[in-house]
Amino acid sequence: MITFLADHNIEGHAALLWSALVTEGWLELLPLHLITFTDANLPFTSTDRDVWRFAQASQFVLLTGNRNMQGDDSLEETIREENQPTSLPVVTISNVYRMMERTYREQCAARLVEICLYLDDYRGAGRLFIP
DSSP, rough: EEEEEEGGHHHHHHHHHHHHHHHHHHHHSSSSEOOOETTTTOTTTHHHHHHHHHHHHHHHHEEOOOOOSSSSTTHHHHHHHOTTTTTOOOEEEEEGGGGHHHHHHHHHHHHHHHHHHHHHHTTOOOOOOOO
């Protein structure tokens, strides 16, 4: 099973993406699971670095919006400093505001499925943008 941890500020957008996976029947074919910070008992106040480390330790794929690169604990800085060849990628929705568009959601879902099918090939990639 591949578990995705939805960043707390995109939980609604992640739910829209998951609904596209359901509608298209992908969840019947692939063992995918979506969890939230609350599900994982992860505080909303966690730094990006803490969230990335938690996701890696738990073997969760972190699903985010396009976070900034500012600060020592930013997600981008964390990936640059701590990413290893075995690290799971961070999947970033390029434009979360477009998740309201059905076509965009479907494109994101298709790209997410592709990533899941070849997840081991993406280890160490750092960040992957969808669609």
